[in-house]
Amino acid sequence: MVALGDVFSVVAVLFGVCLAIWALMVGVSMLFSAKSDRASEIIQSHPWGAFLLGAAISLVAGFISISLISLPLPGPKLAGTLVYLSVLSLAAVGSGGLALLAGERLRPLDPALSEFRAVAKGSAILVASGLLPLLGWFVFVPAMLFVSVGAGVMALLGRSPSRAGLAVNPEGV
Numbered sequence: 253m254v255a256l257g258d259v260f261s262v263v264a265v266l267f268g269v270c271l272a273i274w275a276l277m278v279g280v281s282m283l284f285s286a287k288s289d290r291a292s293e294i295i296q297s298h299p300w301g302a303f304l305l306g307a308a309i310s311l312v313a314g315f316i317s318i319s320l321i322s323l324p325l326p327g328p329k330l331a332g333t334l335v336y337l338s339v340l341s342l343a344a345v346g347s348g349g350l351a352l353l354a355g356e357r358l359r360p361l362d363p364a365l366s367e368f369r370a371v372a373k374g375s376a377i378l379v380a381s382g383l384l385p386l387l388g389w390f391v392f393v394p395a396m397l398f399v400s401v402g403a404g405v406m407a408l409l410g411r412s413p414s415r416a417g418l419a420v421n422p423e424g425v
Contacts, residue, residue: 270379277375280348281355282368291349291407292356295399298406303395306346306402313339345407346400351375 281288294302313335320332354374359365365373382393 266383270383274372274375274379276344277347277351277378278368278372280344281351281371281375284345284348287345287407288348288352290410291346291400291403292352293349294403294406294410295346295349295353299399302346302399302402302406304402305405306343306398306400309342309405310339310398310401339401342404342408343397343400344404346402346404347396349403349407350378350396350400354378
């Protein structure tokens with residue numbers, strides 16, 4: 253039998269996790285604005301590339317992480333934990349770009365929105381849509397995670413657009 257306190261505990265934990273994910277998305281998009289802008293551009297221009305790269309990285313890193321964590325020694329457990337935390341940190345950068353993109357698409361609907369409010373509302377919509385039973389849990393959240401990991405990797409390892417356009421003048425003028 254489930255007591256009312258157990259239900260309240262589950263709801264409180266779910267609310268806390270959602271609030272933390274929302275704050276992470278908004279915080280990363282504001283603190284690392286250049287990389288989040290780059291991740292947003294990548295998601296907009298190459299969504300399937302980001303999805304496939306993120307899926308490949310997440311699945312390989314997940315397999316390695318689970319394999320290491322299942323070993324009885326503390327060293328491999330620590331290494332496995334570091335592997336999945338590094339993938340989640342890449343996803344944080346990509347999710348900042350996803351939050352910026354959602355905010356950009358909300359601004360034409362309400363021109364009075366500031367950039368911060370648009371990003372905050374876009375992040376809230378993305379987090380809340382992951383709460384939808386079955387479709388949100390098993391389709392939307394993994395897709396958002398894969399796109400975030402792929403965009404985060406591309407944003408961190410790719411050349412920035414400002415430097416890509418710079419070229420050395422061969423004439424020296």
